[in-house]
Amino acid sequence: MSSKAPDQNFLFENFSKIVGKDDVSVDETELFAYSLDASNHQGEPWAIVRPENRDELVQILKFCNEQRIPVNPRGAGTSFAGQALALKGGVMLDMRKMNRIKEINIGDRTVVVEPGIVYSKLNEELAKYGYSFPPEPGSAMSCTIGGMVSNNAGGIRAIKYGVTRDFVMGLEAVLPNGDVIRTGSRSIKTSSGYDLTRLFVGSEGTLGVITEITLKILPKPKHVQVLIAVFKTAVDAGKAASQIINSGITPSAMEFVDQFTAAAMNPGLSKPLPLGEANLMIETDGTEEDIVKAEMEKAAKVCQESGALEIKVSQDPEERLQMWRARDSVTTRLMQLRGEGMVPYAIVDTGVPISRVPEALRELKDVAKKAGAPLIVMFGHIGDGNIHLALSIDPTKELEKGDKIARSIMETVINKYRGTITAEHGVGLSKAPFMPLEHGVALNYMSKIKKVFDPNGIMNPGIMGLDEIPQSTFTHMPKKIGGS
Amino acid sequence: MSSKAPDQNFLFENFSKIVGKDDVSVDETELFAYSLDASNHQGEPWAIVRPENRDELVQILKFCNEQRIPVNPRGAGTSFAGQALALKGGVMLDMRKMNRIKEINIGDRTVVVEPGIVYSKLNEELAKYGYSFPPEPGSAMSCTIGGMVSNNAGGIRAIKYGVTRDFVMGLEAVLPNGDVIRTGSRSIKTSSGYDLTRLFVGSEGTLGVITEITLKILPKPKHVQVLIAVFKTAVDAGKAASQIINSGITPSAMEFVDQFTAAAMNPGLSKPLPLGEANLMIETDGTEEDIVKAEMEKAAKVCQESGALEIKVSQDPEERLQMWRARDSVTTRLMQLRGEGMVPYAIVDTGVPISRVPEALRELKDVAKKAGAPLIVMFGHIGDGNIHLALSIDPTKELEKGDKIARSIMETVINKYRGTITAEHGVGLSKAPFMPLEHGVALNYMSKIKKVFDPNGIMNPGIMGLDEIPQSTFTHMPKKIGGS
Numbered sequence: 001m002s003s004k005a006p007d008q009n010f011l012f013e014n015f016s017k018i019v020g021k022d023d024v025s026v027d028e029t030e031l032f033a034y035s036l037d038a039s040n041h042q043g044e045p046w047a048i049v050r051p052e053n054r055d056e057l058v059q060i061l062k063f064c065n066e067q068r069i070p071v072n073p074r075g076a077g078t079s080f081a082g083q084a085l086a087l088k089g090g091v092m093l094d095m096r097k098m099n100r101i102k103e104i105n106i107g108d109r110t111v112v113v114e115p116g117i118v119y120s121k122l123n124e125e126l127a128k129y130g131y132s133f134p135p136e137p138g139s140a141m142s143c144t145i146g147g148m149v150s151n152n153a154g155g156i157r158a159i160k161y162g163v164t165r166d167f168v169m170g171l172e173a174v175l176p177n178g179d180v181i182r183t184g185s186r187s188i189k190t191s192s193g194y195d196l197t198r199l200f201v202g203s204e205g206t207l208g209v210i211t212e213i214t215l216k217i218l219p220k221p222k223h224v225q226v227l228i229a230v231f232k233t234a235v236d237a238g239k240a241a242s243q244i245i246n247s248g249i250t251p252s253a254m255e256f257v258d259q260f261t262a263a264a265m266n267p268g269l270s271k272p273l274p275l276g277e278a279n280l281m282i283e284t285d286g287t288e289e290d291i292v293k294a295e296m297e298k299a300a301k302v303c304q305e306s307g308a309l310e311i312k313v314s315q316d317p318e319e320r321l322q323m324w325r326a327r328d329s330v331t332t333r334l335m336q337l338r339g340e341g342m343v344p345y346a347i348v349d350t351g352v353p354i355s356r357v358p359e360a361l362r363e364l365k366d367v368a369k370k371a372g373a374p375l376i377v378m379f380g381h382i383g384d385g386n387i388h389l390a391l392s393i394d395p396t397k398e399l400e401k402g403d404k405i406a407r408s409i410m411e412t413v414i415n416k417y418r419g420t421i422t423a424e425h426g427v428g429l430s431k432a433p434f435m436p437l438e439h440g441v442a443l444n445y446m447s448k449i450k451k452v453f454d455p456n457g458i459m460n461p462g463i464m465g466l467d468e469i470p471q472s473t474f475t476h477m478p479k480k481i482g483g484s
Numbered sequence: 485m486s487s488k489a490p491d492q493n494f495l496f497e498n499f500s501k502i503v504g505k506d507d508v509s510v511d512e513t514e515l516f517a518y519s520l521d522a523s524n525h526q527g528e529p530w531a532i533v534r535p536e537n538r539d540e541l542v543q544i545l546k547f548c549n550e551q552r553i554p555v556n557p558r559g560a561g562t563s564f565a566g567q568a569l570a571l572k573g574g575v576m577l578d579m580r581k582m583n584r585i586k587e588i589n590i591g592d593r594t595v596v597v598e599p600g601i602v603y604s605k606l607n608e609e610l611a612k613y614g615y616s617f618p619p620e621p622g623s624a625m626s627c628t629i630g631g632m633v634s635n636n637a638g639g640i641r642a643i644k645y646g647v648t649r650d651f652v653m654g655l656e657a658v659l660p661n662g663d664v665i666r667t668g669s670r671s672i673k674t675s676s677g678y679d680l681t682r683l684f685v686g687s688e689g690t691l692g693v694i695t696e697i698t699l700k701i702l703p704k705p706k707h708v709q710v711l712i713a714v715f716k717t718a719v720d721a722g723k724a725a726s727q728i729i730n731s732g733i734t735p736s737a738m739e740f741v742d743q744f745t746a747a748a749m750n751p752g753l754s755k756p757l758p759l760g761e762a763n764l765m766i767e768t769d770g771t772e773e774d775i776v777k778a779e780m781e782k783a784a785k786v787c788q789e790s791g792a793l794e795i796k797v798s799q800d801p802e803e804r805l806q807m808w809r810a811r812d813s814v815t816t817r818l819m820q821l822r823g824e825g826m827v828p829y830a831i832v833d834t835g836v837p838i839s840r841v842p843e844a845l846r847e848l849k850d851v852a853k854k855a856g857a858p859l860i861v862m863f864g865h866i867g868d869g870n871i872h873l874a875l876s877i878d879p880t881k882e883l884e885k886g887d888k889i890a891r892s893i894m895e896t897v898i899n900k901y902r903g904t905i906t907a908e909h910g911v912g913l914s915k916a917p918f919m920p921l922e923h924g925v926a927l928n929y930m931s932k933i934k935k936v937f938d939p940n941g942i943m944n945p946g947i948m949g950l951d952e953i954p955q956s957t958f959t960h961m962p963k964k965i966g967g968s
Contacts, residue, residue, distance in 0.1 A: 107838065193948060195685065353592040356592075450678075
């Protein structure tokens with residue numbers, strides 16, 4: 001793989017021949033814009049290319065493979081871990097022009113899309129038929145389906161409906177040598193050969209470029225209720241959450257929000273939420289109103305018995321929408337607070353077994369504190385064990401401390417809880433240092449699988465610990481806010 | 485890979501050193517017994533070894549890898565496609581001594597087992613806690629969890645609860661070089677690295693030997709109802725099935741059974757089922773009795789409106805059990821009919837998109853007839869598009885015709901319906917000729933992935949079209965019933 005940029009005219013001319021001049025850019029300002037995503041990392045591409053179809057992609061990949069030019073596929077750039085950046089330079093493939101819905105098949109409950117379609121746009125179209133693609137990440141309004149598939153995105157509905165992986169029936173992808181493979185089947189069940197579909201799900205653009213996605217879709221639930229319960233401590237809220245799961249009901253969402261997260265949410269709302277020290281936001285949904293209501297009453301009762309200080313149930317769709325939009329924007333808001341004294345440089349995205357959530361909520365905060373974190377913000381999809389922590393550190397002088405904090409948390413999650421270093425954000429660069437910790441010798445086999453598809457290592461290099469293990473989670477930091 | 489057997493004493497002595505003399509056999513009668521599974525193929529091992537733990541397996545695999553001896557892992561040998569046979573000789577690994585339940589964790593809704601535990605035994609233990617592992621293949625009473633994972637087994641509950649793949653959270657496996665890898669996480673959500681768990685699910689023992697499985701489990705439904713509806717034609721039954729799915733209810737089972745299948749089922753029952761030309765067996769389940777009953781009433785109404793000649797609803801657990809046991813035994817019974825004039829040599833296991841089931845039921849039968857099949861038996865998990873056909877041919881003189889029939893069916897399923905050559909039985913040897921048809925160039929990448937884990941090709945060679953594509957689906961036939 002080339003780490004030195006070829007002449008820009010050479011790139012511009014060759015890519016222009018494939019996609020036309022209007023869909024290639026080597027403009028400095030634009031290259032800078034694409035050098036950032038929603039993470040704390042930076043990596044500038046040598047050129048930006050916007051393919052419109054599979055045939056163009058075949059030509060682009062063959063050219064880049066011959067020339068050993070890194071290829072970095074990108075959807076909306078909402079990734080928190082640096083997987084949408086050109087960390088080793090190369091071409092940035094902006095996939096957003098490939099955004100067609102190719103087929104909506106209600107009889108089969110499937111939809112076939114190109115990767116560049118935005119999640120909310122797809123669901124808008126599906127809603128016309130009374131259907132939806134349930135996984136709903138925080139970036140629902142802007143993220144692309146291709147990005148969701150490449151990161152196995154989760155979100156607030158995973159507790160009941162599962163994650164992106166559970167909905168992908170098949171894929172079409174272009175490989176570096178120009179081969180076009182089709183994976184999966186239109187049959188809902190298949191036991192035919194290795195599961196290449198799920199190998200590509202979560203592969204973060206390191207194997208090839210996805211050009212078509214077949215997804216399962218589900219009827220939209222007819223009835224929805226939400227509840228906010230305020231608790232004295234995170235452990236109380238965690239216990240209530242575990243208790244709700246054990247009681248046999250499956251909420252369609254169950255979010256934990258601490259006082260700092262609440263503070264980041266409320267300023268955007270016309271009617272502030274009644275949030276306190278530790279809060280649960282719970283949603284139930286379904287086709288039968290009685291059941292949705294009964295489930296919500298049961299959830300409320302469990303919260304009451306677990307010592308909730310205040311409980312508010314709402315059936316108002318407008319209020320509900322506002323509440324989830326505020327929750328969706330939490331990470332973005334926290335990142336924006338960088339300049340205001342609170343510097344949440346690491347958004348940690350750990351997952352632990354459900355039964356150990358209350359214990360982990362306390363311990364992870366303690367571990368972070370002990371390692372020197374001055375302020376820790378906690379929130380997460382508590383119903384599926386996904387705990388987010390935002391750590392405030394000053395990266396211009398505290399990189400070592402930051403790494404120590406992150407490593408302490410990850411070691412606890414893996415060694416004590418047998419959890420995961422990333423439940424839904426993906427590995428990217430931020431979590432790459434911890435891949436050996438979670439996967440041990442299995443990581444070698446992941447690297448070898450990458451070589452099967454991408455022998456020259458041109459596909460999104462520098463992430464997931466497949467080609468190198470970064471020592472620090474704070475590498476490739478944006479220059480203007482410090483770091484290497 | 486060696487295709488010539490080493491001296492038997494050499495094998496016996498070396499394996500005895502690892503597992504002890506009692507767990508090695510080179511006895512001729514036993515080798516013959518292990519040369520068969522539930523398929524129409526035969527492959528005799530050179531030795532049988534019964535490992536008791538992971539450490540023994542590490543030594544066995546290292547020895548076989550050095551000596552280039554094929555390694556064939558086997559559970560209960562209930563496979564229909566020849567994947568539990570020693571097609572290239574080598575050692576047969578009988579995994580049934582590794583059958584411990586290592587952990588039942590109700591709080592996390594997970595169970596950790598060794599691969600040799602039998603499905604029904606596991607569910608018996610889980611039932612003590614009010615839980616179950618829902619996928620229920622026809623071989624539920626004897627098949628092992630390791631076999632289910634290796635074939636991504638489906639079964640009658642897949643329509644509502646999903647297939648084995650949907651329940652596997654993590655695995656431990658020993659690779660040919662002795663490496664022990666751990667895949668997945670105890671966190672219910674993870675986006676960390678390539679999904680090696682689901683790569684191993686359905687890999688039919690061609691990558692390594694699974695030594696530990698972590699499964700999701702679910703609370704057992706409290707209420708169950710069943711219904712049998714008799715229709716005039718298969719297309720009527722298929723339409724009713726599609727209609728039921730579209731009506732918004734999700735039965736926990738929906739089976740199609742034709743008149744021949746019914747004839748194979750009824751002799752085993754004390755109280756014969758009211759089965760006719762074309763029948764649907766439908767089950768609803770859940771935690772709330774009212775809903776289970778309401779769903780069943782809705783299903784019955786749809787059957788009525790779709791022209792059912794007779795409908796019988798039952799709430800009697802004994803009747804229900806007998807009915808499903810009879811359904812479970814259908815394939816075995818059909819195979820036993822070999823000697824009685826009806827010779828169902830090929831159990832076809834295709835899957836098509838749900839909306840096209842009625843059309844496919846008619847067309848697949850027509851295609852088979854046109855290709856020369858004298859008698860076609862049809863049954864299947866119609867709610868998820870899984871159609872089984874049993875073809876009666878005389879393999880001593882009709883191999884070419886048999887291949888022609890099988891290929892006509894597979895080409896229709898893939899080219900017209902974009903379905904799958906195997907929805908739940910696995911590829912093995914029987915479906916290996918059709919792997920290029922379904923997967924095209926993607927099959928090359930499956931072969932290359934196999935080489936990553938098994939560079940010497942010792943793991944269960946000769947199946948899945950990974951090392952060679954057999955021309956005929958009737959290769960390696962048992963000598964006593966003809967074939968090559």
